[in-house]
Amino acid sequence: MNDSSSIAVVAISRRGSEMANRLATGLRQEVDLYLERRLADTPGSEAIAFDLPVRPLIAGLFTSHRYLVLFMPVGAAVRLLAPYLESKAADPAVVCVDDAGRFAVSLLSGHKGGADDLAQNVARVLEATPVVTSASHVLNTLAVDMLGSKYGWRIESDSGVVTRVSAAVVNGEPVALLQDAGEEDWMEDSPLPDNVQVCQSMAEFNSPWWSAGLLITDRIYDETALDARPIVTYRPRTxxxxxxxxxxxxxxxxxxxxxxxxxxxxxxxxxxxxxxxxxxxxxxxxxxxxxxxxxxxxxxxxxxxxxxxxxxxxxxxxxxxxxxxxxxxxxxxxxxxxxxxxxxxxxxxxxxxxxxxxxxxx
Known part of the structure; x- marks a missing residue:
């Protein structure tokens, strides 16, 4: 379980350690700084020293922290992280920074886990370029698995349904949205793409014309009242x-x-x-x-x-x-x-x- 809200920052090279120290002082969140032992004696640094190889450290941080920033090549990070991957709901957000400090790459748990936002914050501090590849981000469209998250809404649908509806939104298929409860100002932060249309009634929501649906409600609808399309159901805290x-x-x-x-x-x-x-x-x-x-x-x-x-x-x-x-x-x-x-x-x-x-x- 990723319980720590602090950001674990790991560097294994001298250039990486310099940027890691700079990042630790520039981020607005609490940072746990881990440097290879030979680099941890920088005056004024509060770094935690570790011995190579780095794999045991990464294994521990993967389960103890929600956010990781790794100063190493993406390929090396992928090989280190691969044995511990579970799901985007459980895995921490991981950002990689190259040794030249040119790019901050959102590598794992992008928008749901927060790596996309973290990559942009890291890039801001280091004056680097954020690299974000989440479809909803690059296409500037609705992130189905993040809708209402800032209000604490719960998603009651399984991950397979969320994936299918997300694909429909990203691919421009007609998607119906019906909301009868909860905060309505979420659209100010997540403007609807043209292919997502707001419905005024359950009859309109159930039209066979739609490929998928987004249902925001605090009520239980009889499943026979909903058609066979994939529908993501959100539960606002009402x-x-x-x-x-x-x-x-x-x-x-x-x-x-x-x-x-x-x-x-x-x-x-x-x-x-x-x-x-x-x-x-x-x-x-x-x-x-x-x-x-x-x-x-x-x-x-x-x-x-x-x-x-x-x-x-x-x-x-x-x-x-x-x-x-x-x-x-x-x-x-x-x-x-x-x-x-x-x-x-x-x-x-x-x-x-x-x-x-x-x-x-x-």
Whole structure:
């Protein structure tokens, strides 16, 4: 797992080490500088020395860092990296710089992993030429696998479908786009190419004229409502889920209530942005585990914040026990910034749940 957000910079030649030191001071991100031992004694350098051969170092950095800059020929880098390649979703971004400092080459995990942007930043510092070959970049078209990434949108389609739809976009085939949820200003950063057309209805989206589709939604559509074309489904983070529960409720009960509710209302679990509850539940294991399973944060609110929101639907046990008008409904409203719920309080034997749509993604 590539956990470190710092950039690992590796140089094995004297000329490369000079540029690596220059890069380390010029980049705006934290840099871990690795120099061959004979070159690491430069005055003022905070480099980490390593002994040749460089392969063991590269093997370790490949799994520990998200970004690598290698001052070496592209061919040498390819041979070093080849045994460790997995997929563009898992591999780190890798940029190569030649010994003359003329080119910064985006070698691996280009736009998805960030190597394209990194190559341009490296080139800026070294006054080199960035070399980027990603099709969406060179053709100035839509990057299907990056759409909505800055907002945290999730792609629910498998990589094969993403590849097929990306090919349709790049090759100029007619592609339909339908959005019924989530942030809409993404088009300011990613103008649509002429072959991608915005649809106003599912009927238009399902026209047989389209070769592929881009569907941005927080709802679950019956698969029979979609035709057989390859369709990439994006899940914008639009839902705040308010949660209330008795002490020591089981995580399975909470998870079951959530899934039954979302299935019943046709809502996508992948579009949950956060859970929300009263601050007295900070140590409630079931809520923490559910958040971990969903990979979302938990927002905690004190009694005053909950009492400032509209009251619950029906009687609330929280009024007597906790001194608040309710937990799940006001917590969902507080987290979303909205005044309306899309799912009013539902119950299991030991838990309650309510859902509101985020006001910034409505």
């Amino acid at each position: 839902f705040a889920v308010g949660v209330g529960c008795r002490r020591n409720v089981s995580p399975q009960e909470l998870d079951g209530l959530l899934r039954r509710t979302f299935d019943g209302y046709g809502l996508a679990i992948g579009s949950i942005r956060c859970l929300a509850t009263i601050d007295l539940k900070r140590d409630e294991e079931a809520i923490s585990m559910l958040a971990q399973w969903l990979d979302v944060p938990v927002q905690y609110y004190d009694g005053d914040a909950l009492n400032a929101r509209p009251g619950p639907s029906g009687p609330s046990a929280a009024q007597e026990r906790l001194g608040v008008v309710g937990v799940s409904e006001p917590a969902a409203l507080a987290a979303s910034g909205n005044d309306d719920l899309i799912v009013r309080k539902v119950k299991s034997s030991s838990a309650t749940l309510a859902v509101a749509r985020m006001v910034d993604a409505a």
